[in-house]
Amino acid sequence: MMAKGSNFLRGLCIAFNVLLVAFGIMLFLFGIIANSVKIQIEALESVATSPGVAFTTVVGILTIVLAILGAYSAYREMTLPLLLYAVLMSIELIVVLVIAITIAIGQPQVEPDMQRKFQELKPLHSTDSDLQQALSDLQESEKCCGLISYTDWETQIPPSCFCSPDYEDQALKCVSLEYPAEPFLGNNRAVAVEPKGHVLNLSCGQNYLEYLIFKMQMKEGMLFTSATIMVAAIVASLFLWHKLHKRPPASVMLQNDSNRVKYELRPQEPL
Numbered sequence: 001m002m003a004k005g006s007n008f009l010r011g012l013c014i015a016f017n018v019l020l021v022a023f024g025i026m027l028f029l030f031g032i033i034a035n036s037v038k039i040q041i042e043a044l045e046s047v048a049t050s051p052g053v054a055f056t057t058v059v060g061i062l063t064i065v066l067a068i069l070g071a072y073s074a075y076r077e078m079t080l081p082l083l084l085y086a087v088l089m090s091i092e093l094i095v096v097l098v099i100a101i102t103i104a105i106g107q108p109q110v111e112p113d114m115q116r117k118f119q120e121l122k123p124l125h126s127t128d129s130d131l132q133q134a135l136s137d138l139q140e141s142e143k144c145c146g147l148i149s150y151t152d153w154e155t156q157i158p159p160s161c162f163c164s165p166d167y168e169d170q171a172l173k174c175v176s177l178e179y180p181a182e183p184f185l186g187n188n189r190a191v192a193v194e195p196k197g198h199v200l201n202l203s204c205g206q207n208y209l210e211y212l213i214f215k216m217q218m219k220e221g222m223l224f225t226s227a228t229i230m231v232a233a234i235v236a237s238l239f240l241w242h243k244l245h246k247r248p249p250a251s252v253m254l255q256n257d258s259n260r261v262k263y264e265l266r267p268q269e270p271l
Helices: 003-037 051-077 078-121 129-142 204-246 248-257
Strands: 174-176 198-200
Touching: 003 051, 003 174, 003 198, 051 129, 051 204, 078 204
Parallel strands: none
Antiparallel strands: 174 198
């Protein structure tokens, strides 16, 4: 009966750790993909109070390593490594829960904080060159202009904000410029722009805000799911450790077998 219980717990512990390996790989890949995004605006990223992609990558690697340790310890029925696994996984669980709860609490405040940051950065033509370049790249790739609208640039509107004459859906996505634009002086050099014309009407700030919130929700969901599986894996490993720890050593079992009295049935003698 004890062997059957140990086998069940061993299989359960291995199964939970296989799931943790899968989620660890997902966290690792999420960190790599998020880090590979070409356009990141540090001035806006800092507003979203959530762990960076480096943290997500590290958590993913630690989860994979500890899950492999737990699965191997359960498969080999090694009590000391199993206990070490439970302790280390408990520490990681606490860290993951703290970060996930911090993200969940801070998420509703991201949008008002971001809107306030948009106002602080105006006018955009007076910001530093790195921010201007990042915004220009964002505007060109997402076909948008300004953090709130094109008026964030005042009269020095960069070329990435203007709609070309053959721009698709110009009537829906572009508006007529209400005032003449001056030469854009970003990066300390003048850029020739149309004195009047059509500019993109889509807000880059709203696009970037939605991207940041989506990234936070992805982190939060994966961290809470991983934490749930961690709890189940820790409980299963502790039950298995307790079962293995109370099991008598093999030498004692052999000695008991040798000391056991053997009874043989004699054939019944005929009357």
